[in-house]
Amino acid sequence: MTKSLPIGELARQSDVNIETIRFYEKQGILPNPARTESGRRIYDQDDVKRLSFIHRCRGLGFSLKEIESLLSLVDAGDYTCKEVREITASHAQDVKQKISALQKMETVLEAMVERCGKGDVPECPIIEELFGS
Amino acid sequence: MTKSLPIGELARQSDVNIETIRFYEKQGILPNPARTESGRRIYDQDDVKRLSFIHRCRGLGFSLKEIESLLSLVDAGDYTCKEVREITASHAQDVKQKISALQKMETVLEAMVERCGKGDVPECPIIEELFGS
DNA sequence: TATGTATTCTGTAGTAACTACAGGTTCAAG
DNA sequence: CTTGAACCTGTAGTTACTACAGAATACATA
Numbered sequence: 001m002t003k004s005l006p007i008g009e010l011a012r013q014s015d016v017n018i019e020t021i022r023f024y025e026k027q028g029i030l031p032n033p034a035r036t037e038s039g040r041r042i043y044d045q046d047d048v049k050r051l052s053f054i055h056r057c058r059g060l061g062f063s064l065k066e067i068e069s070l071l072s073l074v075d076a077g078d079y080t081c082k083e084v085r086e087i088t089a090s091h092a093q094d095v096k097q098k099i100s101a102l103q104k105m106e107t108v109l110e111a112m113v114e115r116c117g118k119g120d121v122p123e124c125p126i127i128e129e130l131f132g133s
Numbered sequence: 134m135t136k137s138l139p140i141g142e143l144a145r146q147s148d149v150n151i152e153t154i155r156f157y158e159k160q161g162i163l164p165n166p167a168r169t170e171s172g173r174r175i176y177d178q179d180d181v182k183r184l185s186f187i188h189r190c191r192g193l194g195f196s197l198k199e200i201e202s203l204l205s206l207v208d209a210g211d212y213t214c215k216e217v218r219e220i221t222a223s224h225a226q227d228v229k230q231k232i233s234a235l236q237k238m239e240t241v242l243e244a245m246v247e248r249c250g251k252g253d254v255p256e257c258p259i260i261e262e263l264f265g266s
Numbered sequence: 267t268a269t270g271t272a273t274t275c276t277g278t279a280g281t282a283a284c285t286a287c288a289g290g291t292t293c294a295a296g
Numbered sequence: 297c298t299t300g301a302a303c304c305t306g307t308a309g310t311t312a313c314t315a316c317a318g319a320a321t322a323c324a325t326a
Contacts, residue, residue: 061194092242109225
């Protein structure tokens with residue numbers, strides 16, 4: 001059996017603050033947890049994983065709706081194989097585009113650090129290089 | 134000289150809606166544009182680039198504050214070389230982490246599409262695979 | 267030139283996703 | 297048995313939009 005955690009511990013381990021956890025619960029993106037006699041929330045290690053996942057996704061620009069759609073793949077929804085493939089493929093496409101944009105950005109930023117390290121004050125054509133015509 | 138654009142055209146070209154453009158202006162992340170006699174905003178191709186950049190960054194999970202910090206590198210702020218290097222390096226670090234998280238996600242998603250394509254209904258251990266212990 | 271329709275203007279109100287209290291209860295260490 | 301930390305619910309504030317309302321301007325065409 002897995003060790004049970006109070007909300008504060010979940011918050012610490014998943015790096016999401018307490019009120020956000022309660023907010024996610026209200027939004028239905030986190031399931032209603034078990035409670036102690038006195039009404040305190042009880043979590044376990046799976047909740048840490050799920051919440052960390054949500055947190056990372058948010059940091060990558062996914063909306064809560066998109067995250068719900070990703071999580072629905074986990075939550076044993078009654079999807080057909082075709083539906084799963086469609087949802088998944090569309091997310092994969094989105095992810096690829098994000099990666100490519102970030103890689104461009106990385107290249108430019110590293111070049112700037114490089115140039116700057118040599119004492120140059122770069123002219124910073126960052127926008128041009130990233131997304132210029 | 135560059136052709137001048139009304140706000141609607143800027144919105145179309147940068148894929149950002151009109152009220153968001155005005156919102157960004159109020160927040161100071163877009164400079165106050167020139168105006169016509171009658172008070173209508175006038176933009177040019179540089180505004181399209183800047184705004185597209187902002188839009189993409191938002192989609193990648195950067196906050197407006199972070200984007201301002203990135204843009205400050207462009208806006209000929211009076212930074213020392215050391216400051217530029219620090220700001221840039223920190224963003225580069227962040228970008229690398231985002232890329233790595235997205236690559237993990239891509240791998241898992243593609244594997245799911247693959248499995249699904251073969252007629253399997255996958256058991257979708259997506260969270261486990263992505264961010265599991 | 268008149269007129270209708272599209273575009274823009276300012277300003278305010280609503281939404282999504284948090285974040286920060288306020289005021290009260292519970293737990294646990296000394 | 298007290299006292300402080302952690303938790304509870306509920307509400308109000310913040311960020312980043314988004315959607316009107318109501319008025320002015322521009323532009324096409326009859």
